[in-house]
Amino acid sequence: MEPVTEVEKLYELIDDMAVTIQTHTDKTYLDALAEAGENIFQYSIIQTLPEKEKERLQSKLENELPGEMKKEGIRKAFQLAVIKGMKEAVQPHHAMTPDAVAMFMGYLVNKLTASRESLALLDPAAGTANLLSAVLNQSSQEAVAYGAEVDETLLNIAYVLSNLQEHDVELFHQDSIEQLASPPVDAVVSDLPVGYYPKDDVAQSFELQAKSGHSYVHHLLIEKSMNHLKEGGFLVLLIPNFMFESEEAPRLHEYIKEEAVILGLLQLPSTMFTSEQFGKSIWLLQKKGPGVVQPGQALLAELPSFSKQDALLDMMKQMDKWFQEQGFDSSL
Template sequence: MKQTNVETLFGQLDKAVELIQENMNETYLDSLTVAMEVFFYQELSEDTDENLKQKLENILKETDVSSYHTEEIRKAVQLAILKGMKGPTQQQHLMTPDTVALFVGYLAEKVMKNREDIRVFDPAGGTGNLLTTVLGQLKQTESAFASEVDPTLIQLAVLNANLQQKQIEFFHQDSLRPFLLDPVDLIVSDLPVGYYPDDIRANDFELKADEGHSYAHHLFIEQSMNYTKDGGYLIFVIPDFLFDSDQSDKLHAYLQEFAHIVGVLRLPETAFKSEKSIKSILILQKKGENTATPKQPLLVKLPSFKNTQAMNDILAQMNSWFSTYMKE
């Protein structure tokens, strides 16, 4: 069977990573950042071991990254990152699945339809997969921003953006601290789930817990609202239990005051390993002068991504919902 371009590029990247890993005794993900730098700059650092240099130069001779489409590069990098994450990874190192990222991109394109020069921000950027997928679907983006606190993930995200030739400005910081960033038109984010350890910082948020640690996923929603223009949109990948937890009353009240709930889409259970990890997509609009709650919010339970017929039916219904909503 003939290999696809994605498989060929992934194969070359993987080969380079394994050579670097053997030579430098690093983890797969850390070696991947070195390999991506080599592919991007098309050269090796002076102090590279001679034997390794020879082997990597041979891989470079066989690989012309510029001959691949952006989407092929994104997918090949994603396969390498997924391989690196198969080992003992921490929860926050999990990547947004491709189908989910594409769906967020589809929704972003719908709500941004009538806008030009869009500014987009992902406050939990991770490896950049969600943001670069969305940017691939939004043609009228003027500038994009992402924040990530984890050093390995942000390195991967920067190189991922470079290889795909996507202009993204990255903040390497705790995303719940203040940003030097003007408000944006659109926020997309796969919310980190769990407790936020910095109680002093959490005190500045309305959604802080009354006692004990606050939920990071709640604080991320509030932080995102702070950096969204009035009338701007926020599309979050959320844990299925977001509105059923012990602090959800506060979240409900906050959203009622500052946002319109545009829709909730429950992702198919088949896309997740266990019932605990099922997620939904929440679409919000920040309240502004001429905004209103949709007459009928978009509430959808998505069928399995593999069921093409059911998926096409639901997309047709959603397209018609959006064309009515955007006229309201």
């Protein structure tokens, strides 16, 4: 079946390029995908390939590349290709934030920061920068972003994706917990990786280090993110629901009480997860600073299925009202 939408056309083109590069080199699909993106950016096939294949791809690039692609279209086409590549790679840290969730987190960041003239964002676990892109694509003001990622393959895709969308993003090949080069930012948005952090010597300098054994990587990233936030800045984090039930949860609770105010907790629909134990929520925090006050009523909700448009729109109307009452969004 012929691709019909601009997203499908771009996906078909980059997938063909990636598969061809993968076939004629020893690269994985995800590595080849980064190179396919670079071809589109350069408008030229830059790899050493058999002449016939190179000519075929160059012709396809010149004749089938969609015209003025919107940023969201570019992001979604690459997202489809990344998902295909991740199924092949099957590495635990290779997992993508669901599209509806990424878009919803962008909506939340937009509401929280609506009164700011410019915006600096950080994702300390950026992956392919899909989440960061989704947030930037919804930003109502001039924005710069910083992303750190320890996996070089994912970082290469993030670099290409940011370039193609013409986003002002600075990317760092770093372990964010050990070292993070980002300046202070207005908001941190991240789908937190979950598990244990292996470098006990690095974790020792953190307030949220475990009393014994390895520390939780998601706890350490919260602390690191807090340290890179400006006073009054926001954390919009995708977290596992079990985070508040672990043996280290009381220490996390005390730390948050000292450093921030809790604005809200939005539980994602259970239908999104194969089992209750994998459920996630979006946690909204604001770092303490002048003029920062705890809301009289935090934003607590269990979100309806993203496929139930009417229920979701009704929920967002209620949330819009909450943001306005708290003084975050006066544009309504």
